[in-house]
Amino acid sequence: MGSAIEASDDGPLQSWWVPDGDARVFELPGWPDEPLEALRALLADEDVPHRWDDGRLVVDAERRDQVIAIVAAVVEAALPRFDPDRPHTVYELADWPEDELEALEATLAEEGVVHAWTDEVDLLVYDEDEEFVDEIFERLGLHGPESSDELTGAALTDLLTALFVASDRLARAPGDAPAVLDAHRSARAVATLQPPYGIDPVAWGAIVDAANAIVELVERAAGPDGAADDDEVADAARRLREQLRPLL
Numbered sequence: 362m363g364s365a366i367e368a369s370d371d372g373p374l375q376s377w378w379v380p381d382g383d384a385r386v387f388e389l390p391g392w393p394d395e396p397l398e399a400l401r402a403l404l405a406d407e408d409v410p411h412r413w414d415d416g417r418l419v420v421d422a423e424r425r426d427q428v429i430a431i432v433a434a435v436v437e438a439a440l441p442r443f444d445p446d447r448p449h450t451v452y453e454l455a456d457w458p459e460d461e462l463e464a465l466e467a468t469l470a471e472e473g474v475v476h477a478w479t480d481e482v483d484l485l486v487y488d489e490d491e492e493f494v495d496e497i498f499e500r501l502g503l504h505g506p507e508s509s510d511e512l513t514g515a516a517l518t519d520l521l522t523a524l525f526v527a528s529d530r531l532a533r534a535p536g537d538a539p540a541v542l543d544a545h546r547s548a549r550a551v552a553t554l555q556p557p558y559g560i561d562p563v564a565w566g567a568i569v570d571a572a573n574a575i576v577e578l579v580e581r582a583a584g585p586d587g588a589a590d591d592d593e594v595a596d597a598a599r600r601l602r603e604q605l606r607p608l609l
Contacts, residue, residue: 374436377538378425380591385425385536387418387432396435403431440470443477443485450491452484454505460553461503464546468497471542502550517557518609523547525605528575531598535591544598545579548572560608568608571601 374396378387389397400418404411409427411420420428443449454462462482469476469486474494477485486494502516524547530540552572556565574597 374439376432376436377536378429379534379536380422381419383422384419385422385428386414387420387428389416389418389432396439399438400432400435403434404428407431441475443475443487445477445485448488449485450488450494452486452494453481454484455482457482457503457505458553460549461501461505464501464550465497465503467542467546468501469494471539472497517554520547520550521605521608524551524572525602525609528598528602528605531575532595532602535594535598541579541594544575544601548575548579548601552576564604564607568601568604571597571604575601 374392376389378385409424474490502520527540527543527547531544552569556562578594578597
């Protein structure tokens with residue numbers, strides 16, 4: 362990509378796509394000129410047929426995964442880089458469950474928190490961001506290796522509510538990138554839990570199965586083959602939503 366792209370002062374560049382018949386429409390709200398020029402250059406380099414409609418990028422459906430990868434590359438290039446010489450806080454997370462680390466990384470990226478990881482799985486953030494990062498740990502219900510398979514009370518309710526909301530959004534708009542990310546993250550967290558106290562194990566098993574189906578479909582869609590289609594994702598999201606409804 363020639364030169365680095367400066368990130369927006371408001372955080373990382375945002376993007377999502379929606380289906381429109383045989384086309385896929387990529388929304389790029391607030392993108393500055395420089396990353397847009399980089400995007401246009403990459404689309405030209407890879408010979409991707411496309412058009413622009415009032416600032417939105419429109420491509421054929423079969424080009425969706427290719428364009429997702431191109432957009433992700435531009436977003437990645439625009440992210441600010443962590444400066445280890447600035448005062449920073451270290452979170453030692455080597456023993457934490459992988460699903461919690463993935464949820465943490467995804468949220469840090471979404472929130473535009475400049476950070477870095479070491480080979481020892483230490484998370485580095487600037488001192489001025491420490492309080493906000495602590496809030497992220499609490500918001501996501503991250504507990505570390507001691508209690509990764511147990512969740513109760515308000516933390517459990519918050520997680521199930523987040524999954525219900527994300528699955529409802531996904532059922533209505535399976536191409537909504539934030540909904541996909543939220544549903545995948547929450548579904549993975551729910552799928553690791555033991556049956557909570559007071560919830561019928563059979564009913565909980567059905568929820569876990571439905572959550573695992575979402576995880577599998579989203580990861581398959583994000584893979585090189587992009588095998589899951591929008592209708593399949595929407596159907597799975599509706600099933601999960603209905604399994605969760607009696608608990609909320």
